Amino acid sequence: MISGANADLGLDSQYGVEIAIQFKGEVLGHSVELQAEDDGCSAEGGQAAGQKIVSDPSIVGIIGTSCSGAGVPMSQVVSDAGYFMVSPSNTAPSLTDANQAWKPGYLRTAHNDKVQGAAMAEYAYSELGLTTAAAIHDGDPYTEGLANAFRESFEALGGTVVAFTAVNVGDTDMRPVLTSIANSAGGAPEFLFFPVFTAECAHLATQALEVAGLENTVRGAADGCFSAAAADAIGDASPGMVFSGPDLAYAGQTYQDFLAAYQENFGSAPLSVFHAHAFDAANLIFGCIETTAQQGSDGALLIGRQAMRDCMFATSGYAGITGSLTCNATGDCADPKIAVYEIQGGEYVNIWP
Amino acid sequence: MIDRAIERIKGLSFINGFLWLMRAAIIFVVVWGTIQTILHNPYSYRNWLDFIIFGIAQGSMYALIAIGYTLVYGVLKMINFAHSEFFMSGIFTATCVVAIPLAESGYMAAHPFISLTLVAVVTIGVSVLIALVTERVAYRPLRHSPRLMPLITAIGASFFWQYYFRGLFGSQVKPFPTIAALDGTISFLNTQVLKTHVLVVVVTIISLVALNFFITRTKAGMAIRSVAENKDVAALMGINVNRTISLTFATCAFMAGIAGVLYALVYHQVHFFMGFIPGIKAFTAAVLGGIGNIPGAAIGGLFLGLFESVGPSLFLQSLGIPAFNQLKDVIAFTLLVLILIFRPQGILGERLAEKKA
Numbered sequence: 001m002i003s004g005a006n007a008d009l010g011l012d013s014q015y016g017v018e019i020a021i022q023f024k025g026e027v028l029g030h031s032v033e034l035q036a037e038d039d040g041c042s043a044e045g046g047q048a049a050g051q052k053i054v055s056d057p058s059i060v061g062i063i064g065t066s067c068s069g070a071g072v073p074m075s076q077v078v079s080d081a082g083y084f085m086v087s088p089s090n091t092a093p094s095l096t097d098a099n100q101a102w103k104p105g106y107l108r109t110a111h112n113d114k115v116q117g118a119a120m121a122e123y124a125y126s127e128l129g130l131t132t133a134a135a136i137h138d139g140d141p142y143t144e145g146l147a148n149a150f151r152e153s154f155e156a157l158g159g160t161v162v163a164f165t166a167v168n169v170g171d172t173d174m175r176p177v178l179t180s181i182a183n184s185a186g187g188a189p190e191f192l193f194f195p196v197f198t199a200e201c202a203h204l205a206t207q208a209l210e211v212a213g214l215e216n217t218v219r220g221a222a223d224g225c226f227s228a229a230a231a232d233a234i235g236d237a238s239p240g241m242v243f244s245g246p247d248l249a250y251a252g253q254t255y256q257d258f259l260a261a262y263q264e265n266f267g268s269a270p271l272s273v274f275h276a277h278a279f280d281a282a283n284l285i286f287g288c289i290e291t292t293a294q295q296g297s298d299g300a301l302l303i304g305r306q307a308m309r310d311c312m313f314a315t316s317g318y319a320g321i322t323g324s325l326t327c328n329a330t331g332d333c334a335d336p337k338i339a340v341y342e343i344q345g346g347e348y349v350n351i352w353p
Numbered sequence: 354m355i356d357r358a359i360e361r362i363k364g365l366s367f368i369n370g371f372l373w374l375m376r377a378a379i380i381f382v383v384v385w386g387t388i389q390t391i392l393h394n395p396y397s398y399r400n401w402l403d404f405i406i407f408g409i410a411q412g413s414m415y416a417l418i419a420i421g422y423t424l425v426y427g428v429l430k431m432i433n434f435a436h437s438e439f440f441m442s443g444i445f446t447a448t449c450v451v452a453i454p455l456a457e458s459g460y461m462a463a464h465p466f467i468s469l470t471l472v473a474v475v476t477i478g479v480s481v482l483i484a485l486v487t488e489r490v491a492y493r494p495l496r497h498s499p500r501l502m503p504l505i506t507a508i509g510a511s512f513f514w515q516y517y518f519r520g521l522f523g524s525q526v527k528p529f530p531t532i533a534a535l536d537g538t539i540s541f542l543n544t545q546v547l548k549t550h551v552l553v554v555v556v557t558i559i560s561l562v563a564l565n566f567f568i569t570r571t572k573a574g575m576a577i578r579s580v581a582e583n584k585d586v587a588a589l590m591g592i593n594v595n596r597t598i599s600l601t602f603a604t605c606a607f608m609a610g611i612a613g614v615l616y617a618l619v620y621h622q623v624h625f626f627m628g629f630i631p632g633i634k635a636f637t638a639a640v641l642g643g644i645g646n647i648p649g650a651a652i653g654g655l656f657l658g659l660f661e662s663v664g665p666s667l668f669l670q671s672l673g674i675p676a677f678n679q680l681k682d683v684i685a686f687t688l689l690v691l692i693l694i695f696r697p698q699g700i701l702g703e704r705l706a707e708k709k710a
Contacts, residue, residue: 164676173620175403177678179403180670199622
């Protein structure tokens with residue numbers, strides 16, 4: 001879980017897990033205890049939280065991390081120790097690519113950003129009819145992966161990416177980079193995609209309106225900038241901006257019960273978009289505990305780590321809130337459905353498909 | 354002649370030779386990149402002017418914060434790493450306690466300038482209060498300890514205030530409301546300049562002139578300078594050293610508070626960690642200008658802001674470097690290294706009081 005400007009992302013997932021525990025009650029007669037760690041959305045934090053968790057033998061399953069950047073080192077620590085982790089919100093393509101960052105103990109219920117990037121490209125090119133675009137990332141694996149996925153899909157559709165650049169996490173003055181983009185060799189882009197996190201996303205969203213040449217450019221962000229806090233921070237700059245994220249129009253009674261429980265326990269509508277993925281991740285773990293655990297003679301449950309890991313990877317056709325989950329060999333379990341949203345009156349409203 | 358040159362090159366140690374190569378390489382990249390950019394200029398005159406204005410506005414904020422590092426260094430010979438929290442605490446509090454409620458009640462839209470004054474008063478008040486408390490609790494008891502101790506304490510104080518304010522107002526980004534009267538642009542030299550940028554530059558100039566007057570022309574300023582010169586002698590001359598040092602911290606925090614208000618007006622968002630990066634940059638600016646030197650801090654801040662804004666497009670873009678804008682910090686810090694190689698004392702040199710023997 002995470003603190004800082006992106007805390008909503010982590011809290012939303014944590015609440016999802018808490019509701020899953022509440023709905024489940026007990027697993028094989030034992031209560032479930034949630035231990036939350038804070039990685040601050042950084043690689044160092046992921047490393048530290050991973051070390052702390054694997055040193056505790058009573059932990060059966062790990063749900064996390066929130067940020068892909070923290071997921072990369074943590075999946076190494078967790079896999080080396082023989083555990084597994086299921087991330088409800090890591091979406092960077094590299095995390096489930098065996099040639100890149102994938103480690104044998106890593107799974108996720110979040111969608112792979114190859115899907116999200118393609119959806120955003122499809123929306124900009126086919127739905128809005130825009131043919132030139134630019135993308136900005138911040139060097140984090142999630143943002144870079146998503147920006148790249150968008151570029152590949154947009155070019156495959158026949159569009160032109162006139163600029164592909166990056167800012168730093170913590171930058172506040174985005175006007176120079178935006179001025180450069182407005183003066184790219186291919187002309188000012190009609191669509192500007194910046195799948196970065198809340199603070200930088202809000203700066204880009206507001207300052208793009210003030211840069212000559214970008215007045216009519218459609219601004220697009222992604223699920224890293226999809227939270228109540230982000231909508232607040234973008235404020236008056238939200239008209240004309242679109243956001244991609246998981247399609248939250250889930251069918252089924254479970255999600256309605258889930259939303260009611262969320263409102264009752266935490267006093268608000270969901271803070272971000274990965275609560276359902278966290279709920280499903282927790283239920284996958286409960287299911288595997290029930291399948292693999294053996295009753296010890298003194299009443300304690302014996303849960304084998306390798307057996308748990310094998311069981312998780314064997315998930316097939318599990319009916320969760322987010323769809324029918326089937327894990328492939330490199331840990332992608334999601335049934336990805338992406339939608340595009342805009343902010344109307346401070347709320348994210350689904351506009352496509 | 355050539356023999357002598359070869360002789361000299363042979364005499365260089367490996368490290369020195371490497372350093373010379375580095376300097377030559379940096380200067381080559383800068384010159385080559387600049388020539389390339391001028392040859393295939395991708396920007397109009399208006400764009401370059403925009404870059405310069407963005408840089409001056411950003412640099413003005415660095416300058417106001419840098420004053421704090423330089424003054425405290427001049428007086429106490431310590432780097433006050435908690436200064437970035439003086440900057441954060443004021444505006445973060447004012448945004449949560451004053452600006453957001455006023456904007457929600459509609460008062461801010463009706464009376465923008467009264468509201469803004471209120472925000473500024475609360476910001477500066479909180480910044481000064483935090484500075485005085487930090488000085489009294491964390492620095493004064495350690496004034497006669499070895500110099501590393503106050504430095505570590507400063508880092509500790511910085512973390513303490515960050516998490517204290519996170520506890521008070523939460524960890525989320527808070528939006529600073531837009532003030533309609535300051536929204537939009539005005540025409541200037543054929544280009545459109547944001548009103549907030551004009552405000553930043555004007556307020557910075559007024560603040561720096563006033564500060565200079567305060568330090569050089571008033572009794573309190575003279576006391577600050579004499580304590581910077583020599584605390585013991587100043588005490589013998591009847592100056593209350595403790596009170597003067599508190600006054601120095603209050604002055605620094607006052608400037609940081611002004612910078613905080615300007616920051617919120619330009620960037621429209623505040624959070625508990627917002628001081629960290631501007632703090633590092635302003636510290637760099639203070640070193641760049643010559644730490645301990647007030648005009649130096651102002652010039653260092655402007656320089657840094659300008660190079661961050663103009664540098665990537667001027668030096669790097671034409672060299673075909675991908676994501677060149679991400680390298681603006683590299684440019685800023687390379688500039689620092691270059692200046693410190695050729696002028697170790699900074700652009701204007703160390704001089705609040707004349708240097709000690």
